Amino acid sequence: MRARVVLAGLLVAALPALAEAPDSSAWPVSRTDTGSATPIAATVDAALPDPAAPDGLAGFRPVQRPAALERTLNERLAYELRAAGIPGFVPEDAAVAIARSQAFAARSPLAVAQVLRPEVRPAAMVERVMAKRRERARGAVCGDISLQGEAVGYVPGAVSGCGVQDAVKLRSVSGVTLSQTAVMDCGTAKALKRWVEKGLKPSVGSYGGGVAALRVAAHYACRSRNNQRGEKISEHGKGRAIDIAAIRLRNGDELSVLGDWGGGAEGRILRQAHKSACGPFGTVLGPNANAFHRDHFHFDTARYRSGSYCR
Numbered sequence: 001m002r003a004r005v006v007l008a009g010l011l012v013a014a015l016p017a018l019a020e021a022p023d024s025s026a027w028p029v030s031r032t033d034t035g036s037a038t039p040i041a042a043t044v045d046a047a048l049p050d051p052a053a054p055d056g057l058a059g060f061r062p063v064q065r066p067a068a069l070e071r072t073l074n075e076r077l078a079y080e081l082r083a084a085g086i087p088g089f090v091p092e093d094a095a096v097a098i099a100r101s102q103a104f105a106a107r108s109p110l111a112v113a114q115v116l117r118p119e120v121r122p123a124a125m126v127e128r129v130m131a132k133r134r135e136r137a138r139g140a141v142c143g144d145i146s147l148q149g150e151a152v153g154y155v156p157g158a159v160s161g162c163g164v165q166d167a168v169k170l171r172s173v174s175g176v177t178l179s180q181t182a183v184m185d186c187g188t189a190k191a192l193k194r195w196v197e198k199g200l201k202p203s204v205g206s207y208g209g210g211v212a213a214l215r216v217a218a219h220y221a222c223r224s225r226n227n228q229r230g231e232k233i234s235e236h237g238k239g240r241a242i243d244i245a246a247i248r249l250r251n252g253d254e255l256s257v258l259g260d261w262g263g264g265a266e267g268r269i270l271r272q273a274h275k276s277a278c279g280p281f282g283t284v285l286g287p288n289a290n291a292f293h294r295d296h297f298h299f300d301t302a303r304y305r306s307g308s309y310c311r
Helices: 002-019 040-047 067-083 092-107 123-139 186-204 264-276
Strands: 144-156 163-173 176-185 211-218 241-249 254-256 283-285 297-300
Touching: 123 144, 144 176, 144 186, 163 186, 176 186, 176 241, 186 211, 186 241, 186 264, 186 297, 241 264, 254 264
Parallel strands: 176 211
Antiparallel strands: 144 163, 163 176, 211 241, 241 254, 241 297, 283 297
16 A cells, blocks of 8 residues: 555656656757758868868878879889899889888888789780690590590400400509500590509609609410410400509619619609509519519409409
8 A cells, every 4th residue: 555655655746757758759850050951071171170270180081192293203113123032013002012011011020021923924824824725625535634545445355255345545643654555445544544643653753853754564465365375365465454564764774663663762753653553553573472463464354253463
């Protein structure tokens, strides 16, 4: 009961204030003078100091540099760029950025001394690159631009069991040239690519400048295994094999299977390259396999239930 009496008293005390409340909400109005149609913004602009006034406030607003001063600054900037050894024509915006970065670098030893902007390639260079790409695309076989050569198609065998259905004549693999064009099927060509990229190149590394070419000892040939009478048809006779006698390096040297298989850096590289072929190829043979392979590696894509055969 007492709470109701207190609440009623508060309402009675507030009645005079409510009677004096505005009829509408206090919304903001347009910033104009009440006596004229001139916007207040224009009045503010008129009140700002004149940039050209001789009252010490001329620098209040930035003004455009005189043309003579602009030319002088540009000439001095060009001189400083030439003195700094920056060759060629530099656009004005790039030149300003370079000058600012050099000035900042002079104050901070951790700053970048020059803005790293890529230069536009000359049109002649672009055309040479595109022409080379078109040439490589025309020379691609097995649907892979890394395999360069020409399609041959069906190669008939002289005897039963020989021949290749969709043969290609390969001349380079992933930039590594073959000493002679090698006839094989696409499965063998792709296995050779995997070995070159994942096995051969990492095995050689930068030794002698890296891999340049492979000396091919044999590829497709309709013959028996190891040219022995009475043996089964070799994988060479099916377009599934290639023999490598040496690895040619970019400095002109060769890693010969016959001469370098033993110790030393060359021997270690050859053994690693031979080992890395086990996987991409089904059969991997070398000097440790038998006397028939003392001077070359034999790689073929025959598959066995027990996995790759590597010796």
